[in-house]
Amino acid sequence: MSDAVVLTLATAPTRPLVADCIAADRFTSLGARDIGQLPVTHGGRRARLGDFFTVTGERSATLRIAGDLTKVEGIGAGMAGGDLVVDGSVGRDLGRAMAGGRIDVHGSAGENAGGALPGAARGMTGGEIVIRGGAGAQAGAAARRGLIVVTGDAGPQAGRGMIAGTVLVFGRAAAGAGRFLKRGSIVALGAIDRPATFRYACTYRPPHLPLLFRYLRTRYGLAMGDPQITGRYERYSGDLAELGKGEILQWVAE
Amino acid sequence: MKIEGVTIEDTFAEAFTMRVARLIITGRNAKWAREAAVKLTGFATSVIGCKCEAGIERELTGDETPDGRPGVSVLFLTLDKESLPEQLIVRIGQTVLTCPTTACFDGLTLAPDRLAVGKALRVFGDGFQASKVIGGKRYWRLPVMEGEFLVEETFGMQKGVGGGNFLILAENADAALAAAEAAVVAMTNLPGVILPFPGGVVRSGSKVGSKRYKNMIATTNDPFDPTLRAITASQVPVGVNSVLEIVLDGTDAPAIEAAMRVGIRAACRPGVVAITAGNYGGKLGPHHFHLRKILA
Known part of the structure; x- marks a missing residue:
């Protein structure tokens, strides 16, 4: 057993590499050779994880991945536990339908981070995803539970159709954020292009946000400012085209 | 001692x-x-x-x-x-x-x-x-x-501990109160301990049951009531005219013990004759805090 399993990109994929076998909890019982034998799809053709990554370490719930992973899709998909740290940017479907554990990306992520499989009713059902950069469209789409933090800008329709959970965006949240959201929260520290089906409720200090921000500061070392921690937020209830029990909390700069 | x-x-x-x-x-x-x-x-x-x-x-x-x-x-x-x-x-x-x-x-x-x-x-x-x-x-x-x-x-x-206690036997009510207040100040903010009574002090310590009323589960602690010294099996020494009790609850026995040590020492001041404690002969409660052992 090692302190961590480390995957280092040795051969850059030339086409989309679907590597949804990469999940921290799955590696707890696998040796380095077994990990290298896990199936991936490169441009629609079958391949092995070891064809692209060198594997160091084995049997650990802590996983680190390094390299330019913008063409690598499905990292952390279905993950149920453990810690996955990515040094670099990743492709689409990061943490798709994950159920637990923590994913910490030191870079940007493509579309559908924490989202659902095509046609599935639920996206992530637990765990945490921290993206230290921008996120593509539909981050947290159909999430049932869990937390997604985007320290950069979020693409269109972040949190689309969320059932519960939290999407926190430090930067700008593009059009359609929270559309068809049933419950759940979108916390916007920057500008947000709010759907017309959200209605203003009040401006107040949500008591759970200091807890969340202090946790993120402690656990991930994120630079949370006191103005955001102690500040006031506008609450918009929605999506009123759906259940209407969700919310957009938008920080009020004072 | x-x-x-x-x-x-x-x-x-x-x-x-x-x-x-x-x-x-x-x-x-x-x-x-x-x-x-x-x-x-x-x-x-x-x-x-x-x-x-x-x-x-x-x-x-x-x-x-x-x-x-x-x-x-x-x-x-x-x-x-x-x-x-x-x-x-x-x-x-x-x-x-x-x-x-x-x-x-x-x-x-x-x-x-x-x-x-x-x-x-x-x-x-x-x-x-x-x-x-x-x-x-x-x-x-x-x-x-x-x-x-x-x-x-x-x-x-x-699991916690309830009912840690000590009694302050003093020459007069003023001295008893001053000693109790000093004890409470000394025990305030100690981790794992609370003093549930008003100001941390009890003036009406009780005994189990009643000598006269069948439905009472607790009645006045007459052995320590100075006013009843002449007519009960009193435990109030001569020269003692007022008794106050400190009750302590806590998260565990060591926390109670540490607080009693600090509190009793603070209560030992002019006008106080003796410090004692309440018990039921050791038959009811599993936690026994021996005063001299605590203060040794």
């Missing part, structure tokens, strides 16, 4: 195993956290009449609380594990939920026994409540007229 001329009787305090929870109440400032804590712990002096015993353990700075605001730590004890959640739900619902700016968190996070207090309180939200999982813990957000009340879903419960 004597300390500062005060006799330490060769006896012991007999205490009981109880169930304890620790609550962290925070507020916009220390005033509002304290307001809630004072109401929460009101009428919680003794399980004999209040069904629970509670008190403020200590005040907390923002660095010590989950949400970074000033707070108060409260210990809450009952005799059995069933009544602890009942009391917590009723009391938090009426005193902390109602108090402006406050939030309520678990202070025994490592205790494996969990009480679904916040989970029960959530229904006050009438379906508009929402929960958030932060760092693996679930919190309930209850909409209230002020904004939102935040309460942790579960609170830890562990």
Whole structure:
């Protein structure tokens, strides 16, 4: 057993590499050779994880991945536990339908981070995803539970159709954020292009946000400012085209 | 054994195993956290009449609380594990939920026994409540007229100790009160201990049962009532004209013992004749705090 399993990109994929076998909890019982034998799809053709990554370490719930992973899709998909740290940017479907554990990306992520499989009713059902950069469209789409933090800008329709959970965006949240959201929260520290089906409720200090921000500061070392921690937020209830029990909390700069 | 001329009787305090929870109440400032804590712990002096015993353990700075605001730590004890959640739900619902700016968190996070207090309180939200999982813990957000009340879903419960005590036997009422006050000051803010009675002091110590009334479960402690010295089997020494008791509850026996040590030493001052303790012959409570052993 090692302190961590480390995957280092040795051969850059030339086409989309679907590597949804990469999940921290799955590696707890696998040796380095077994990990290298896990199936991936490169441009629609079958391949092995070891064809692209060198594997160091084995049997650990802590996983680190390094390299330019913008063409690598499905990292952390279905993950149920453990810690996955990515040094670099990743492709689409990061943490798709994950159920637990923590994913910490030191870079940007493509579309559908924490989202659902095509046609599935639920996206992530637990765990945490921290993206230290921008996120593509539909981050947290159909999430049932869990937390997604985007320290950069979020693409269109972040949190689309969320059932519960939290999407926190430090930067700008593009059009359609929270559309068809049933419950759940979108916390916007920057500008947000709010759907017309959200209605203003009040401006107040949500008591759970200091807890969340202090946790993120402690656990991930994120630079949370006191103005955001102690500040006031506008609450918009929605999506009123759906259940209407969700919310957009938008920080009020004072 | 004597300390500062005060006799330490060769006896012991007999205490009981109880169930304890620790609550962290925070507020916009220390005033509002304290307001809630004072109401929460009101009428919680003794399980004999209040069904629970509670008190403020200590005040907390923002660095010590989950949400970074000033707070108060409260210990809450009952005799059995069933009544602890009942009391917590009723009391938090009426005193902390109602108090402006406050939030309520678990202070025994490592205790494996969990009480679904916040989970029960959530229904006050009438379906508009929402929960958030932060760092693996679930919190309930209850909409209230002020904004939102935040309460942790579960609170830890562990075995605690109730009924640690010592009696201050003094030449007069003023000396007894001064000694009791000094003891309380010395024991205030010690971790894991509360003094559930008014100002930390009891003037009406009780004995089990009654000599005259069959339905009374506790009546005046006549062996230590100076006014009854001439007509009962009194244990009040000559020269003693007033007796006050300090009762201590805590999270464990070492915490009680440490507080008794500090408190008794502080109570040994001019005008105090002796320090003794209440017990039932060692047959009822499993925790025995021998005064001379504690102070040795």
